[in-house]
Amino acid sequence: MKYDYDVAIIGGGPVGSYLANLLARNFDVAVIEAGNSFGEKACTGIIGKESYDDLKLPKKAILNELRGAVFYSKIQSFEIKRNSPQAYLVDRKALEKILAEKAIKKGAEYFMGTRFMGFKNGRAVLQRFNQQFDVEAQFYVGADGIRSRVAQEMGAKTKAEFLSGYEVEVVGEFERQDFVEVWVNKELNEEFFFWVAPVNESLARVGTFGSLDSLFKFLKMRMLKAGNIVEFRAGSVGFGWRKPWIKGNAALVGDAALQIKPTTAGGIAYGMFCAHALAYSLINGRPSEYEKLCRDIKKQISFGMRVRKMFLGLTQEQIEKIFEVLGSREAVELIERTADFDDHVKTVKAIIRSPRLLARLLKISPMLLRHLV
Ligand SMILES: Cc1cc2nc3c(=O)[nH]c(=O)nc-3n(C[C@H](O)[C@H](O)[C@H](O)COP(=O)(O)OP(=O)(O)OC[C@H]3O[C@@H](n4cnc5c(N)ncnc54)[C@H](O)[C@@H]3O)c2cc1C
Known part of the structure; x- marks a missing residue:
């Protein structure tokens, strides 16, 4: 039987496009992306340096290098510092666009502004503005984020804890631009810590998960003016499991599979490591081994x-x-x-x-x- 594509990846976020890069030389790959452009998601963009380098992510997307963290509670603080960068703060839009461009050069086809609506008779039903059409692939991957439509269609279940996240980019003075601040104050927020991640000496990304109100209280306490906010974003994360990650000819990867660190809510690196596992299992014709190959990430998530x-x-x-x-x-x-x-x-x-x-x-x-x- 002739399929339109070998693999259709639903979602051209960082993990979907990363996977497209891994598969495009071996398969006919389509990436279906609902957004009209990249980098629309709320995300601070902190990725561990070692992971960033191991995953061979583009240096061009790096905005700042972080070599330490200062931890603040209500009444005390301590700092952990290294001589070399431990994490990067990246430009999400640049990262996603570079990954998509590279995947296209390797042969992947992108359907931008195109939403996956569901499966019908084994075909993916898609909608672009008011036009509906469908494509058929031998294998489907849901890289469509936390509210994954593919997961719903697969009947994947979850009892995870879902949290709303709020993040602002704010102008201020951040002298130690290579240090991220982590504030743990349950009187302001019982559910999560606050972070202040400098982009440079005069701009930082500040956020938390929980309530918007707590973020504004924190900004006040940290003496950052609400009137100095130049960007505001909201999004969600889920801590826990969404299972199964693979069923028949469909699999989930990235946030769609909740491959997210429950300690920090970072999901880019874990999603990409699992994309490697999925690509390896597909290229070797043994997709059922995908979950087993993610065992290190599973261990980190359960810890x-x-x-x-x-x-x-x-x-x-x-x-x-x-x-x-x-x-x-x-x-x-x-x-x-x-x-x-x-x-x-x-x-x-x-x-x-x-x-x-x-x-x-x-x-x-x-x-x-x-x-x-
Ligand atoms: C406030 C906040 C801060 C964060 N900070 C960090 C951080 O510093 N570091 C870190 O590693 N992680 C961070 N995260 C988590 C990180 O954003 C995610 O883990 C990461 O985006 C996962 O990538 P993904 O490609 O799996 O999913 P997504 O980035 O969500 O991409 C999914 C893509 O699928 C598309 N899509 C969705 N539905 C459909 C559909 N039906 N049809 C077609 N396309 C569809 C979307 O448009 C999107 O482009 C943060 C999250 C939040 C909310």
Whole structure:
């Protein structure tokens, strides 16, 4: 039987276009993208340097290099710094466009401004403005984000925790432009931390997940003026599982499969690593191996969910005590030695292997160990 395409990828976000690049030399690939242009999604654009380099993402999309973080609670702070960049802050629009251009050069065909509506008789029904048409592919991939229509059509189920995220780009003074700020203050926001990620010395992306009100309270506390906001965006993330990731001749990847870090809400790198697993399994003619090949990411997600559960159960008083431990010289040195932006299991393992730090953490709450081990 002759199909229109070997693989149709629904969603030309970062993960869909990354996958298109991996597949386009082996297959006839179509990318169906509902948006009329790229980079429309709310996203701070922080990606771990090691992952960015491993994934061979374009240097041209990098706006800033981050080599450390300052953690603030309500009453104290500590910082973790390295001599070299640990993460990049990227221009999402540039990243997506460069990936799409590269995929097209390798042979992928893009359908911009075209929405996937559902499957009918094995064909993907698409809508572009008021025109409906369909295409048939041997294999379909849902890279269509958190509210994935493909996942719905596949009958994938989820009990994940979904959160709204709000982010602004604000003008201010950010002298330490190579440090991201992480603020943990449950009195302002019980559900998540706040971040301040400098784009340069006078512009930063500031955001949180939870309520818009808490973001504005934070801006005030951080002495950033609401009147200095030059861009505002909102979006969603989901922490948990959406299953299955593959069924028959369709698979989910990226946010559509909730391949998102529950500790930081970062999803670009995890989605792309899983895109590698999917591409490998398709190229080798064994798509059913896709999920198994994602086992490292699954391990990180399930660990991240335990950390998230622990975070939700902590009071601000307990957070202050944890800051005292993590801000100690011993802990800072250990974190600076072991921290890996995308592998939190590694850092936490190192901390709980230190008998002194473990004993101090257990004193705060024995529950910590239950969640982390
Ligand atoms: C406030 C906020 C801040 C974030 N910050 C970071 C960060 O700093 N670092 C990080 O790694 N992650 C961050 N994330 C998460 C990150 O944005 C996602 O993990 C990432 O965008 C996932 O990429 P994706 O390609 O899987 O999905 P998406 O980026 O959502 O792309 C899906 C694409 O599919 C298209 N689409 C949807 N439905 C259809 C349809 N029916 N037909 C055709 N096309 C369709 C959409 O238009 C979109 O282009 C943040 C998220 C939020 C909300």
